[in-house]
Amino acid sequence: MYRNNGKPAKAEEVHRKPVDVQNEIPKLMIPISAKVDVKDLCKTIDLNLEGLSVKESIVRLTQMIILYKKDEMKEKVIDDYKKNPFIHSIRHNIINASGQTVVTIPPLDITNIDSDEGLLDQHINQKIVEEGKIAGD
Numbered sequence: 001m002y003r004n005n006g007k008p009a010k011a012e013e014v015h016r017k018p019v020d021v022q023n024e025i026p027k028l029m030i031p032i033s034a035k036v037d038v039k040d041l042c043k044t045i046d047l048n049l050e051g052l053s054v055k056e057s058i059v060r061l062t063q064m065i066i067l068y069k070k071d072e073m074k075e076k077v078i079d080d081y082k083k084n085p086f087i088h089s090i091r092h093n094i095i096n097a098s099g100q101t102v103v104t105i106p107p108l109d110i111t112n113i114d115s116d117e118g119l120l121d122q123h124i125n126q127k128i129v130e131e132g133k134i135a136g137d
Contacts, residue, residue, distance in 0.1 A: 026108075030096075030098065030100060033097075035125050046063075046065070048060055049061070049066065068128050068131070072125060073124045073127050073128055073131075074120070074124055075111075076127055076128050077108070077120075077124055078110070078113060079125050080127070081108065081110045082110075085110070088107055088108070088110075089106055089107050090107060091104050091105060092104070092105040092107075092126065093105075094126070101120075105119070105122045105123060105126060106119060108120065108123055
């Protein structure tokens, strides 16, 4: 743009600014990590699998894992909204251990819950995370 107007120095400066900003971005980003103590979970699994063959262990493990159906979780999300409308009328911030917001989930429009499928999926996924567990825990 500036090169055509006889200002090549200005063109270089304009190009350099976004490059400089791009170089600063990694310094501002913070890695997300989580530590989970699974010792008790491993003990529970060991106790449940003790003395079983490989095939029996696989069957037992599949029985221990709870799988959620999207429709069931959607109903739970709707029920939660109906029970606690005020709490669910504000956005939901997911924060990491450092207290930084990782993601913000806006509230659902409960009167037209299917209007934004992506937003509904975020709420369903969050509900799964909240309720997710391994049976026998």
